[in-house]
Amino acid sequence: MKHGRWRFLLAALVPALVLHVVFVLSPYAQAFYLSLTDWTGVAGEAHFVGTDNFARLGGDSLFLDAVRNNAVMLVVVPVVTIAIALFLASMLNGRRPVRGASAYQIVYFFPQMLSLVIIGVLWAFVYSPNNGLLNSGLRAAGLSSLTQSWLGEPSWALIAVMAVVIWSSVGFYVVLFSAAIDGIPRELFEAATLDGAGRWATFRGVTLPLVRESVQVAFVYLGIVALDGFVLVQVMTVGPGGPDGATEVVGLSLYRTAFTYGKFGYATAMGVALFFATLTLAVFALRWGRRNQVEMA
């Protein structure tokens, strides 16, 4: 019987493994190889150029702009998103949920249902300088001095894009954190109340330490979102990636280098660099989280 079981297992596993190797592992492996060539993307041949592509990255000012912007997003997007999501989730759950909590939870999730491209198009209209919702609203509120050409001003463009990233992600993490808070035993909250802890003290002393694991996962996910940013930048911004590189992200540099400049080898090198950045981020975030875990006795 043992023999037959092996055969069954193989029959069940091999097709999936083959598909995985052909469509997932093989492209990855090819990317590592192509990043060391001058492949143009339109011919069946490529010449090995060693690490030249990686050496070029250091002198490519647009790519460095992209790295800088991704780094800013990496710092800002996860922290702000998680802060807002935690605040909203703890308002909706825990000791004294606000009224209509479940309705809010659904509303916060709405952006998650929209395609990122649609979100980009809609927000581009909101930011439109002359008759966009944001500037019109500011004018109507008598705050004309605050109106900006949001996407046309280098100092505002990246902030405007990050605001959309945060807006579109918060809902998902509200749901994630709500589930985590729901899992905290009620007696802990009750004990905190008996000890006279207010909302803030309960949040800091009870909620936050006990949802740390979810927060840590959220950091990894949001870090990856912050290292991407391609869709919104491509759809919304001036140039795209502008004005003058102010919203350039690595993904956009990669796309342009491959499909506009026809330098697939160099673009693949960017992709490989991004792959290692993401991998490093994930490893660090998970290791940091492990060290700080709370033991529930």
Place this chain on the structure above:
Amino acid sequence: MNPENPHRPYPTRRSLLKTAGAAAAGVPLLAACVTNSGDGDEPADTGGAKSTENPLGVRADAPLEVVVFKGGYGDEYAIKAEAKYTEKYPQAKIDHKGLQKVGEAMQPRFVAGNPPDVVDNTGAGRLDMATLVSAKQVTDLAELLDAPAFDQPGKKVRDTLLPGVVDDGTFGGSPVALNFTYTVWGVWYSKSLFAERGWIYPTTWADMLALCETIKKAGIAPWTYQGKYPEYINDPLLTMAAKAGGLDLVKAVDNLQPDAWKQPGLTQAAEAFAELAGKGYLMSGSEALSHTEAQAAWCQKKAAFIPCGSWLESEQKDVTPAGFDMVLGTVPALPAAKMPVTAVQAASSESYLVPAKAKNVAGGQEYLRILFSLASAKDFAQANSTLPAVAGATEGLTLSSGLGSVRDAVTAAGPDAFNYRFRTWYAPLAKAIDDATGELVNRRISVADWSTRIQKASDALAKDSTVVKYTR
């Protein structure tokens, strides 16, 4: 609470190294997939016998595959040309594909070495021409250009095209693409608005500034532009520079000469556009408007001028109010210009090419000979209100206000139609120039910074050994 075992070794050093090691070992096994079709791909077709009737030596029974960009112009015109091909070679089976994403669909076929016989490499995501040429993926069309024209006896195909069309498709001395439409760039305005207000389109930059002052006082923004894509405002700037410095200036730019961007013509033109911004003649907020938003504002008469190519009329077809009568004006000249004010920046687009590894190279060229015939071009002009690259194609047709003005501009320019080539030759340089001009007209950099920045990008490109260089 914490369902996961806290002592579970989540990515340990050892497991990471192991995985990386396995991946590295796997690379050579898996890597050789994209780039392994180097041999045995000579074109199968050596052609049939050549004759006066069949100057390119088409094999009458060879099948033909045509891939056309099905965008704003549709693909009816290409199908009509295919019908004519079938008329001439009834045995040939034609496979027609009208696509929106030509580049995406064709890229794997070029890589695999089995491309179609004719490709209309146009539209968003088209394949970079310079890259195709450097990868030796395109056929030299010299034989086609020297073949007799399809329906104009006594003329070669080469002689039936508008000025600059052959040059536009020439890379490193060999003509490899033939562009079907002809685009003229200029500054557009509403004829009816100008007549109503008594404004006259200016021919000198001084007059332009004076008129802008009048327009501004009338409560209309003098200029707007498609700020989201700064290349739109770049076009009139570079046109003005070319008129000031003549063809030598254009060639210096395209040939990546040292100090090309310090030429007085260019700095004067940059100065002029910086002044346009400095005097507040650009509609506020233009810098963040998409092309649709800016052009809509212009059609609503919120701004008097907008820079654009000759596709503007058909693009705005649905939003232009009746009686708007848009016309293309040529870019006003600076004092002491080396070209007449009637000179226009014009280039052909909608690039047709015959892949080098096509199975029916002769048939592909014959198809282009039919497509570029006068009758076919006339049909196209009629159907699409767009100037084709074939001379005289609009003769005898009733033209709309915009297309009529474009044709008149081409006629008035005569031999003074010029074009910069850097945009097709060196895409990264085009990006650097667009970015710099966007900053210039938003007064975030000075003219000196503008020319220094672009010169730096041009010098870097000239030194870059990985980029194939062209000269004119």
